[in-house]
Amino acid sequence: xxxxxxxxxxxxxxxxxxxxxxxxxxxxxxxxxxxxxxxxxxxxxxxxxxxxxxxxxxxxxxxxxxxxxxxxxxxxxxxxxxxxxxxxxxxxxxxxxxxxxxxxxxxxxxxxxxxxxxxxxxxxxxxxxxxxxxxxxxxxxxxxxxxxxxxxxxxxxxxxxxxxxxxxxxxxxxxxxxxxxxxxxxxxxxxxxxxxxxxxxxxxxxxxxxxxxxxxxxxxxxxxxxxxxxxxxxxxxxxxxxxxxxxxxxxxxxxxxxxxxxxxxxxxxxxxxxxxxxxxxxxxxxxxxxxxxxxxxxxxxxxxxxxxxxxxxxxxxxxxxxxxxxxxxxxxxxxxxxxxxxxxxxxxxxxxxxxxxxxxxxxxxxxxxxxxxxxxxxxxxxxxxxxxxxxxxxxxxxxxxxxxxxxxxxxxxxxxxxxxxxxxxxxxxxxxxxxxxxxxxxxxxxxxxxxxxxxxxxxxxxxxxxxxxxxxxxx
Amino acid sequence: xxxxxxxxxxxxxxxxxxxxxxxxxxxxxxxxxxxxxxxxxxxxxxxxxxxxxxxxxxxxxxxxxxxxxxxxxxxxxxxxxxxxxxxxxxxxxxxxxxxxxxxxxxxxxxxxxxxxxxxxxxxxxxxxxxxxxxxxxxxxxxxxxxxxxxxxxxxxxxxxxxxxxxxxxxxxxxxxxxxxxxxxxxxxxxxxxxxxxxxxxxxxxxxxxxxxxxxxxxxxxxxxxxxxxxxxxxxxxxxxxxxxxxxxxxxxxxxxxxxxxxxxxxxxxxxxxxxxxxxxxxxxxxxxxxxxxxxxxxxxxxxxxxxxxxxxxxxxxxxxxxxxxxxxxxxxxxxxxxxxxxxxxxxxxxxxxxxxxxxxxxxxxxxxxxxxxxxxxxxxxxxxxxxxxxxxxxxxxxxxxxxxxxxxxxxxxxxxxxxxxxxxxxxxxxxxxxxxxxxxxxxxxxxxxxxxxxxxxxxxxxxxxxxxxxxxxxx
Numbered sequence: 031x032x033x034x035x036x037x038x039x040x041x042x043x044x045x046x047x048x049x050x051x052x053x054x055x056x057x058x059x060x061x062x063x064x065x066x067x068x069x070x071x072x073x074x075x076x077x078x079x080x081x082x083x084x085x086x087x088x089x090x091x092x093x094x095x096x097x098x099x100x101x102x103x104x105x106x107x108x109x110x111x112x113x114x115x116x117x118x119x120x121x122x123x124x125x126x127x128x129x130x131x132x133x134x135x136x137x138x139x140x141x142x143x144x145x146x147x148x149x150x151x152x153x154x155x156x157x158x159x160x161x162x163x164x165x166x167x168x169x170x171x172x173x174x175x176x177x178x179x180x181x182x183x184x185x186x187x188x189x190x191x192x193x194x195x196x197x198x199x200x201x202x203x204x205x206x207x208x209x210x211x212x213x214x215x216x217x218x219x220x221x222x223x224x225x226x227x228x229x230x231x232x233x234x235x236x237x238x239x240x241x242x243x244x245x246x247x248x249x250x251x252x253x254x255x256x257x258x259x260x261x262x263x264x265x266x267x268x269x270x271x272x273x274x275x276x277x278x279x280x281x282x283x284x285x286x287x288x289x290x291x292x293x294x295x296x297x298x299x300x301x302x303x304x305x306x307x308x309x310x311x312x313x314x315x316x317x318x319x320x321x322x323x324x325x326x327x328x329x330x331x332x333x334x335x336x337x338x339x340x341x342x343x344x345x346x347x348x349x350x351x352x353x354x355x356x357x358x359x360x361x362x363x364x365x366x367x368x369x370x371x372x373x374x375x376x377x378x379x380x381x382x383x384x385x386x387x388x389x390x391x392x393x394x395x396x397x398x399x400x401x402x403x404x405x406x407x408x409x410x411x412x413x414x415x416x417x418x419x420x421x422x423x424x425x426x427x428x429x430x431x432x433x434x435x436x437x438x439x440x441x442x443x444x445x446x447x448x449x450x451x452x453x454x455x456x457x458x459x460x461x462x463x464x465x466x467x468x469x470x471x472x473x474x475x476x477x478x479x480x481x482x483x484x485x486x487x488x489x490x491x492x493x494x495x496x497x498x499x500x501x502x503x504x505x
Numbered sequence: 506x507x508x509x510x511x512x513x514x515x516x517x518x519x520x521x522x523x524x525x526x527x528x529x530x531x532x533x534x535x536x537x538x539x540x541x542x543x544x545x546x547x548x549x550x551x552x553x554x555x556x557x558x559x560x561x562x563x564x565x566x567x568x569x570x571x572x573x574x575x576x577x578x579x580x581x582x583x584x585x586x587x588x589x590x591x592x593x594x595x596x597x598x599x600x601x602x603x604x605x606x607x608x609x610x611x612x613x614x615x616x617x618x619x620x621x622x623x624x625x626x627x628x629x630x631x632x633x634x635x636x637x638x639x640x641x642x643x644x645x646x647x648x649x650x651x652x653x654x655x656x657x658x659x660x661x662x663x664x665x666x667x668x669x670x671x672x673x674x675x676x677x678x679x680x681x682x683x684x685x686x687x688x689x690x691x692x693x694x695x696x697x698x699x700x701x702x703x704x705x706x707x708x709x710x711x712x713x714x715x716x717x718x719x720x721x722x723x724x725x726x727x728x729x730x731x732x733x734x735x736x737x738x739x740x741x742x743x744x745x746x747x748x749x750x751x752x753x754x755x756x757x758x759x760x761x762x763x764x765x766x767x768x769x770x771x772x773x774x775x776x777x778x779x780x781x782x783x784x785x786x787x788x789x790x791x792x793x794x795x796x797x798x799x800x801x802x803x804x805x806x807x808x809x810x811x812x813x814x815x816x817x818x819x820x821x822x823x824x825x826x827x828x829x830x831x832x833x834x835x836x837x838x839x840x841x842x843x844x845x846x847x848x849x850x851x852x853x854x855x856x857x858x859x860x861x862x863x864x865x866x867x868x869x870x871x872x873x874x875x876x877x878x879x880x881x882x883x884x885x886x887x888x889x890x891x892x893x894x895x896x897x898x899x900x901x902x903x904x905x906x907x908x909x910x911x912x913x914x915x916x917x918x919x920x921x922x923x924x925x926x927x928x929x930x931x932x933x934x935x936x937x938x939x940x941x942x943x944x945x946x947x948x949x950x951x952x953x954x955x956x957x958x959x960x961x962x963x964x965x966x967x968x969x970x971x972x973x974x975x976x977x978x979x980x
Contacts, residue, residue: 137743137862138893139750160751182696193694196671211955216860218892219668219936221657221707222948223978224960228703232696249754268612275614276635279724279797280755322754385691387612417693418613461694473697480686484967485699491966492959503698 037094041076041121044086049127051075060122063112064105068467070113072099075122081202081210081241084123088239089208091121097497098123098206100235102177103148105169110181110234110466114501123239125176131155132242139247140199140216145176145240152245161247164191168368176240182232184462189416190283190320191248193462194231200244201227206237206493216244229488234464235499237492251283251320255328256357257336260311260346261287264390267315267415270339271386274317277335281328284318285416286364291425292410296363296370303366306359307347315415316364318357367412376431377410377423378441382452383461386418392455393420399447400424404440419461422448449476465503474505512569516551516596519561524602526550535597538587539580543942545588547574550597556677556685556716559598563714564683566596572972573598573681575710577620577652580644585656585709585941589976598714600651606630607717614722615674615691620651620715627720636722639666643843651715657707659937664891665758665795666723668937669706675719676702681712681968691719704963709939710974712967726758726795730803731832732811735786735821739865742790742890745814746861749792752810756803759793760891761839766900767885771838771845778841781834782822790890791839793832842887851906852885852898853916857927858936861893867930868895874922875899879915894936897923924951940978949980 035043042050051057052074062069073096078084091098097120104111113120125146132142136159143152149170156163165178167185177183179201183194191197200215213227230237261267267287274282290312296303307314319328332350339345351357371377384392397409410423424444426434434440449459449472459472473482485504489496510518517525526532527549537544548571553559566573572595579586588595600621607617611634618627624645631638640653642660652658654676658669666672675690688702705712736742742762749757765787771778782789794803807825814820826832846852859867872884885898899919901909909915924934924947934947948957960979964971 135860135862137747138860140860182700184694184696188694192671195700196667205955205959209955211959212953213956215933216931217858217933217936218861219659219663219858219889219894220933221659221937221939222933222935222944222952223707223940223956224712224963225657225670225703225707226956226959226963228700229963232698232700237699249750251754272612275724277797279726322752383692383694385610385613385615386693387610414694419694456691458690458692458695458697460697461692462696464696465698469697477697478687480680480684481688481698481701484680484686484701487966488699488701488704488963491962 037090037096037121038074040090041074041087044090045076045078045083049077049079051077060101060104060124061112063109068109068112070115071119072113072122073119075124077124077127079127081204084204084239084241085208085210087121087123088204088206091497092207092495095495095497096121097500098239099499100176100180100239101125102145102174102180103169103172105173105177106181106466107463108466108468110464110502111177114467117500125174125241128241134159135216136161138216140244141247142214142216142242142244143175144242145174147175149173149175149178156247157250160250162250163197163245164248165194165197175243179231179240179243180233180235181464184419186284186414188414189285190280195228197246198227198231198243199246201230201240202242203230204239204241206495206498214242214244229492234466234503236489236503237498249322251322253321253323253325253328254357255319255325255332255350256360257317257332257348257350258306258360259315259317259336259348260307261313261315262344262346263313264393266344267313268386268390269342269344270315271416273335273338278319278331281319281321281331282317282416283320284316286316287411287413287415288314288364288367289411290314291408292367292412295374295410296366299370299373300366303363306349306363309347311346316360371410371423371425375425375427377425378444380422380445380448381419381460381463382422382448382457383417383419384452384455384457386416388455388457389413389415389418389420392451392457393422396422396448396451399451400444403444403447417461424448467502470505473503512565512571512596513549515565516549516562519565520551520553520558524552524554526552535576535579535599536587538584543584543587545590546594547588547597548594550599552599552602554602556679559679559714559716560683560685562596562598563679563681566972567682567970570970570972571596572975573714574974575651575655575714576600577649577655578623578644578647580648580652581656581941582938583941583943585939585977586652589942592975600649600716603716609634610691611636613691615719616722617689617691617717617719618650619717620649622650624648624650624653631722632725635725637725638672638720639723640669640672650718654706654715654718655708655710656939659894661759661889663889664760665755670703672721673702673706673718674721676705676715677717678705679714679716681970681973689717689719704967709941709978711964711978712973724797726797728796728798728800728803729832730794730800730807730825731835732792732807732823732825733781733835734790734792734811734823735782736788736790737819737821738788739868741819742788743861743865744817744819745790746891748810748813753794753806756794756796756806757792757891758795759791761791762886762888762890763789763839763842764886765789766883767842767887770849770885771841774845774848775841778838781824781838784822786821791835846885846898846900850900850902852900853919855897855920855923856894856935856938857897857923857932858892858894859927859930859932861891863930863932864888864890864893864895867926867932868897871897871923871926874926875919878919878922892936899923942977945980948978
């Protein structure tokens with residue numbers, strides 16, 4: 031099969047020298063994750079220009095028994111997009127050159143795009159046709175559609191529009207043996223056998239390389255209303271969420287909760303951020319409605335529900351944005367969380383989700399569990415409350431962190447304690463970030479043997495040589 | 506393994522005599538489909554009362570090498586719920602006795618139910634908590650949740666809420682070797698490996714037996730508005746659909762199109778049905794908006810869009826229902842289609858879907874293709890236009906049908922011609938009915954070899970002995 035020629039030479043012959051990077055300098059941006067936590071060697075980086083080239087690369091790697099690492103914008107939060115630290119160095123197949131918007135079908139509310147399209151450019155192409163592609167997240171200026179599909183990316187639009195999985199109609203995938211599967215259907219209904227696309231969405235590149243996708247589009251909202259609320263408690267926040275859902279249905283597009291510790295960190299460490307409310311309150315919610323039609327109606331609806339909530343004693347205070355600039359200012363407070371936390375100290379970020387109804391109990395019990403390990407340790411809460419997704423962040427000042435004897439062991443014990451509480455409430459240790467490299471131990475610990483065996487059976491059926499993204503996702 | 510004891514005896518020992526039916530009289534309602542088109546023998550019918558019993562049945566069948574046929578309400582339109590006509594007679598595992606609503610979690614907008622729950626009872630349990638379970642279809646009074654999951658049932662709520670697949674959060678499944686997979690998560694976000702539930706949704710019982718599910722609930726709409734429209738043409742209907750989507754977003758809950766032939770059949774053959782509009786028009790659309798809030802606002806919005814459509818010359822005429830009784834009367838016309846067609850003659854029903862934008866071209870080209878085979882043959886059109894799902898029905902009077910020389914061959918040739926047009930436009934031969942027994946030849950003909958190989962790999966990984974629902978879904 032390999033005729034004595036090296037894989038590097040074969041790839042260079044097949045794609046041309048400019049599409050294969052292999053000097054150490056050229057590899058640097060591809061073999062290390064953006065936060066600088068993981069770095070491992072690769073054989074080379076291949077930059078295919080089309081699906082056929084991806085297929086050729088995969089066939090050559092298969093023939094040489096060399097691992098393959100699909101890579102998009104390299105924005106993973108869990109080391110999912112850089113090489114593993116064991117085994118043969120892989121060929122990184124970076125999709126950046128495949129960035130054509132192949133087609134926008136406005137009447138069908140769909141668009142076909144190549145995997146290397148940056149998320150923001152997909153949003154723009156949809157908006158140009160009066161449509162919304164609703165996946166939106168911090169990395170949208172650099173992450174690629176293929177990566178968002180491989181990780182089933184979440185973000186701030188999930189409450190109303192679902193995860194990436196819910197916004198993909200069809201896929202084109204190069205399978206682990208190099209075969210191209212053309213599953214680029216744009217249909218809303220198709221009951222002809224197993225829905226194969228779901229095998230690849232969220233598979234973190236372990237089942238093949240997504241090369242293109244048909245995405246679902248939505249009407250572009252034209253009206254927005256945003257308010258900042260101070261609910262009595264997490265339970266009161268949930269009750270208010272219920273009022274909004276009953277009265278607004280799918281107009282409710284965000285319901286984000288933070289606690290006063292988190293707000294204080296933002297106020298103290300991010301210049302220009304102001305407390306949206308006068309006075310101190312223990313809990314804070316940013317609520318957003320969006321709709322077709324005009325702002326005024328939506329604003330009235332928002333006011334009405336807030337009055338209801340006040341009347342029920344659920345609310346300490348609230349501030350409603352009265353124009354676009356005020357709406358943006360409220361969102362800015364919420365979006366400053368990461369920046370503030372980075373400056374303030376060391377946060378042991380978790381990515382738990384529990385049933386929405388269980389969030390108050392989760393916060394109570396996880397706080398107790400953490401305090402049992404480190405008495406008095408502050409916790410920051412950042413929750414996509416409408417999705418039950420709580421970033422529960424035990425937080426150390428730099429001094430406290432540096433004074434710890436065994437930081438790794440302390441961090442691991444704290445995270446395990448938090449994830450244990452989530453698991454006991456029917457929750458998960460990874461709501462939106464994925465497993466990647468950093469949560470393999472959690473997969474082993476929390477997943478049932480039945481479920482792991484099912485996943486391994488799927489993997490074995492499609493990648494029996496275990497060449498795709500080894501050391502990731504499946505322990 | 507089997508110790509010489511017959512499977513029937515072993516099942517009777519395990520479940521008790523009252524849970525195993527095997528006399529011919531007892532089997533009658535289980536071995537024949539409700540339309541009387543398919544009937545084949547079964548070894549027996551097992552009526553498990555809980556998941557553990559399902560597991561025992563499957564283990565025993567596995568040990569005896571006997572096929573297993575999961576069965577719900579037996580309402581399949583394509584022979585999917587009765588035994589195949591070849592191979593060993595299966596044990597039918599009928600889930601009717603497993604009909605507990607295990608839990609409704611209103612704050613999480615979810616409910617956990619057993620597979621044998623009748624769809625209507627699930628809708629009622631959700632409504633009792635002020636929530637909507639949005640899957641709604643003709644058979645809802647007798648079909649079971651397990652069957653709707655196995656077939657990814659569609660129906661009239663798809664435009665707004667998606668198919669069954671989109672409304673399932675978690676599953677409990679007895680796998681082909683009898684292992685129970687507890688995947689009953691109620692989470693909105695969970696990125697921890699392959700999303701295994703999608704392997705079973707729409708798998709038509711070939712991958713195991715769904716025994717319970719966690720379903721997604723929605724706010725219960727409180728406002729409704731319905732109108733009957735006469736658009737210029739299918740393209741005009743699409744343009745009007747676009748106006749509604751832009752102006753109403755997800756308030757648009759139905760957009761159903763029929764042609765004048767279909768309306769005439771209903772008028773002529775179903776007593777009490779009246780043409781909603783004065784005068785004759787070639788095309789008809791029923792549009793429904795629904796929302797939280799009150800009827801009046803929604804009615805105004807509907808009127809506004811109709812005026813817009815009129816101004817653009819897209820609309821011949823329109824009638825807006827002004828109260829609940831009038832809304833029901835308009836829906837009654839639409840729901841009388843099956844009854845009318847059954848009385849009027851022989852319709853060769855198809856279940857095609859194409860991208861929404863391609864519907865006008867599909868109707869034109871499919872009509873030409875059919876007329877090329879049978880000059881002048883009338884066609885009835887019943888389309889879930891918002892989903893691109895067209896039931897394109899070449900129609901014979903009873904006399905014309907009886908005068909045909911080879912009815913089977915004519916029907917097959919006509920269906921193939923219609924499905925060919927759909928396929929050429931990126932469409933499918935089964936949008937919502939599934940494959941079952943009746944569309945195996947279409948699977949073989951239209952699916953790519955790559956896709957069939959992928960499906961067979963999945964099947965092989967989970968059911969290597971090929972005992973689950975053999976002769977169905979996969980050719």
